[in-house]
Amino acid sequence: MFDYETLKLLWWLLIGVLLIGFVITDGFDMGVGALLPVIGKTDDERRIMINSIAPHWEGNQVWLVLAAGAIFAAWPAVYATAFSGFYVAMMLTLFALFFRPVGFDYRSKLADPRWRKSWDWGIFAGSTVPPIVFGVAFGNLLQGVPFVLDDFLRAQYLGSFFGLLNPFALLVGVFSLLLFVMQGATWLQMKTEEELHARARRVIFVVAPLATALFALAGIWLYYAIDGYVITQIGDLSGPSNPLLKTAELQQGAWFLNYEKYPIMMLAPALGLLLPLLAVVATKFNRAGFAFLFSSLTQAAVLMTFALSIFPFVMPSSIDPSMSFTVWDAASSEMTLNIMTMAAVVFLPIILLYTSWGYFKMFGRLGKEYMAKYKNSAY
Template identity: 75%
Template sequence: MFDYETLKLIWWLLISVLLIGFVITDGFDMGVGALLPFMGKTDQERRIMINSIAPHWEGNQVWLVLAAGAIFAAWPTVYATAFSGFYVAMMLTLFALFFRPVGFDYRNKISDPRWRSSWDWGIFIGSAVPPIIFGVAFGNLLQGVPFVFDEYLRSTYQGSFFDLLNPFALLTGVFSLTLFILQGSTWLQMKTEGVVQQRARLLSLYCAPLAMLLFALAGVWVAYGIDGYVITSLMDLNGPANPLLKSAQLQSGAWLANYDKYPLTMIAPLVGLSFPILVWIASKFNRNAFAFFFSSVTQVGVLMTFAVSTFPFIMPSSIEPNFSLTVWDAVSSEMTLNIMTMAAAIFLPIILLYTCWCYFKMFGRIGKKHMEQNKNSAY
């Protein structure tokens, strides 16, 4: 159907799309969950927040599952190496996520305030921990991960979990959580009424400039404090997927090279830097749907900035740059990618249409009146 080089690029784009779907949709429900113990001052306010995301949060996690599955199938070497290096972080993410379905389902079973408060904090853990870990992971990918391969392409991680918690990675972790909270606060602006909506609007006014500041700080740090990676040998882009067949090296400013080569890609960081201003303006003037839209576009700009900056690298090796995994040499076979592309062409539009239909059917605000009318069925 497509040649091998084109298939490699297609799956780089498709995995980016799946991650964008995750940060936009799961971004707002995790953001709401992270705000739950703080923004909701009464049990009714917290129930309003929960029910604003109740119809969607389970479906939103499909994007995370799809992205993980696509990485496993399209980039198996990346998947295996990531589990070797980020194993503890991934387990922490999974254990944190366990609190979300249990918290949502069991919180309202007993009216005891202590019971509900405990589950509120469980939902907070399940919603705040994953964004931080995802941000820390992306921060480490920009710096390189300490792994090597042997002659049988078996990867060995030569660091520890605490090595991942370096200053730049912690900055990107805080930035990631800030983006998710911004997404959640703009969602609450759009979906709730009364005091919850006003608190969400006020939070957006603080969170939007903070997100812009953290993004700018991370960008300056990458430009002047982190060496990037470049491929120094010729590569057969239609050739076999073997990361041992190339040469690569660290180079100052390498993560900015793609912007010089392809000037249009500057749109991505400009969007990530400027759209929080539009979120602030929309929130200031109560344009709630626009605030959520601008926040969503901010997510796209930030994620694509990472993708463009690191292309074609997926997981660089900080120990031996030649072993770094790239779009060209960490992929599955041509036949596998062809089959996956056909499946994606059929099922991804169905998922998108069904998702849009669900959001259309659940359109409307959640407030005290809604909770009273649905007191027996609502979370």
């Protein structure tokens, strides 16, 4: 179908698309969950918030599963190294995610306020911890991951869980949470009425400018205090995937070299800074749809900024830069990538179509009339 070099680049793009799909869709339902005990003042308001995402949240998590599966199949060495090195963080994320389906299903089983409040906090934890962990992971990728490869390309992780919790990574983790909360607040603007709608708008006025500030701070920190990686020698890009066949080194400001080479790429970080402020403007004029659009585009712009900055690296090694995984030397075989591409061509449009249909059928606001009509709903 395609030559090997093109396939490697194509799957870098497709994994990026899957991650963008995740942060936009699962981003708003996790954002709503994070806001559940914060702006939901009564049980009815919290039920409205949950019912606003109830038809979608399970389908939204498909994007995360697809992204993880694509990384496993397209970049197996990256998957193995990440899931072993970040094992404790991954398990923390999974256990946090367990609270979401259980909380959604069980909170309405009893009318006891203490029962429902407990599950609300469980949903809050399940919606807050994963965005922070994802941000911490991306923050560590920009600094390099402490692993080495032996002669058989077996990775050995030499770090620790607490080593992941460094200041820059925690900054990115907080920034990631703010993005998800912004996405959830703009979603609630479209789906709610009256007091709940007003509180969701107030969240945007605080969270969106703060997200812009932290994004700018992370960029400055990255440029002046964190060395990037550059490839100094590499073989045939269509050759076998072997990270030990290249050489690489650390260099100050290296994560910004792609922008110097291709200035058009500056559009991604510029939009990452501007779009949250446009979401504030849209919220100010009570244009909920535009606020959600600007917030969604922010998620895409931020992920694109990360991808363009780090390219062609996928997982740099802080122990030996030459052992880092890149797009060119971490990929599966040509046949595997071809089979995956054919599957993506068939199934990705189907997923997009039925997802879009589901959102179309569930379009509309939820308010007091909804609660009166569905007072005995599952949530």
